[in-house]
Amino acid sequence: MQVDGASPIVAASQDVWAILDALLYSVSHDLRSPLLTMTLSADLIEEGLPAERDSEALAIGLSSLRQGGADLERMIAALTSLSRARREQVTPSRVPLGLLLGGYETAGADGSTDTDIGTVHVRADAIVVRECIDAVMTATESDVAVTVSLGQDGCRLEVPLPEAFQGEASPLTALAGSLRQFAGTFVEVLAAHQLRLERCGNRMAISKGTLRIDLPLDDSQ
Amino acid sequence: MNLRPVLIVDDDIDHAVIARMVVASVAPGLPVETCMDVRALPGRILDAPTGAVVFIDRMLEGAESIPVVSRAATARPDLYVVLLSASLTDADRHRALESGAREVAEKPGNLEGWRALVSGVLRRASGAHGLAEAPGRVGSGSHSARRP
Numbered sequence: 325m326q327v328d329g330a331s332p333i334v335a336a337s338q339d340v341w342a343i344l345d346a347l348l349y350s351v352s353h354d355l356r357s358p359l360l361t362m363t364l365s366a367d368l369i370e371e372g373l374p375a376e377r378d379s380e381a382l383a384i385g386l387s388s389l390r391q392g393g394a395d396l397e398r399m400i401a402a403l404t405s406l407s408r409a410r411r412e413q414v415t416p417s418r419v420p421l422g423l424l425l426g427g428y429e430t431a432g433a434d435g436s437t438d439t440d441i442g443t444v445h446v447r448a449d450a451i452v453v454r455e456c457i458d459a460v461m462t463a464t465e466s467d468v469a470v471t472v473s474l475g476q477d478g479c480r481l482e483v484p485l486p487e488a489f490q491g492e493a494s495p496l497t498a499l500a501g502s503l504r505q506f507a508g509t510f511v512e513v514l515a516a517h518q519l520r521l522e523r524c525g526n527r528m529a530i531s532k533g534t535l536r537i538d539l540p541l542d543d544s545q
Numbered sequence: 546m547n548l549r550p551v552l553i554v555d556d557d558i559d560h561a562v563i564a565r566m567v568v569a570s571v572a573p574g575l576p577v578e579t580c581m582d583v584r585a586l587p588g589r590i591l592d593a594p595t596g597a598v599v600f601i602d603r604m605l606e607g608a609e610s611i612p613v614v615s616r617a618a619t620a621r622p623d624l625y626v627v628l629l630s631a632s633l634t635d636a637d638r639h640r641a642l643e644s645g646a647r648e649v650a651e652k653p654g655n656l657e658g659w660r661a662l663v664s665g666v667l668r669r670a671s672g673a674h675g676l677a678e679a680p681g682r683v684g685s686g687s688h689s690a691r692r693p
Contacts, residue, residue, distance in 0.1 A: 353604070356631035360652055361559040367656040368563070397654065404632060 345410050352403035363393040402507035409519040414449045416524035418542040424450050433473040446479050446539040449524045456517040463510050481537040549670050550576040550594040554601040571664040587613045596623045598670045603630035611644045618645020625670040
């Protein structure tokens with residue numbers, strides 16, 4: 325799966341986000357209504373014309389109607405996922421990095437040690453971060469190590485993505501660029517996680533088959 | 546099984562018609578009414594047959610129907626109100642149940658799903674409390690169901 329287009333998300337004013345959120349919600353809900361009408365109509369047609377069920381044209385027509393409906397449902401589900409990620413409650417707080425990564429196998433990059441990780445605090449919603457990492461591990465079907473890099477301003481977590489997932493991009497940018505291609509795929513899953521992370525002041529990106537999550541340090545008491 | 550009459554409230558005429566067809570297919574002969582005129586609410590619900598099952602869409606002409614559900618639950622506790630929506634979040638479900646809806650469900654995408662939904666609701670409603678006469682009303686098939 326190739327994900328291209330590494331352009332960053334353009335910062336928008338709060339008013340624009342409010343409008344986008346409303347549009348996202350109404351589109352994900354309102355489009356499903358006519359979709360239901362289409363799929364139910366296909367069922368009604370099939371049940372109502374038993375004598376002509378052998379007609380090739382009818383079979384093709386019904387199949388196409390259902391396939392179109394399934395595609396539309398897939399894309400609407402993706403919009404619904406993003407809408408919910410924008411509206412779910414997130415509570416970023418000062419979190420010990422060691423606690424945040426508890427239970428994961430970790431590897432320190434650039435000479436970082438477990439001791440260094442244990443003394444660092446970051447600003448994040450621990451559940452949001454862990455759910456993102458868990459999603460990658462589920463997709464990878466293995467417990468991969470989380471590589472930790474500590475810098476002056478922040479902490480970077482890196483998790484290898486499934487082999488089939490290549491390219492460099494923001495998952496959300498990729499999904500927004502081609503809903504048809506990426507709706508229902510792991511890109512959609514990551515895009516929703518990206519929205520949640522960025523609402524917490526964190527960043528997510530993909531580079532060389534690796535997922536990167538950047539968390540700001542929190543030295544406050 | 547003593548099935549309750551049905552009232553379908555939906556501003557989408559296609560969904561209302563399909564829901565009516567499904568009720569007729571799973572419970573032939575059961576009295577079914579439809580209300581697609583939002584302006585007639587909440588009076589239409591308050592005048593519903595005694596003990597009716599009310600399938601009501603969550604969004605009616607852009608406005609939430611939860612206040613209508615809440616009012617119906619207070620004024621007509623005999624009604625078995627089921628809130629339906631094309632898309633539901635956990636918060637939507639919680640709010641609907643808190644407002645007095647007996648059940649909350651997403652509208653299925655196929656006829657088989659609709660039949661299972663409707664037959665399940667009718668079955669559960671027939672065994673549920675609240676089939677007693679509505680306050681101040683005398684129904685043709687009045688029941689003296691026990692209330693919890």
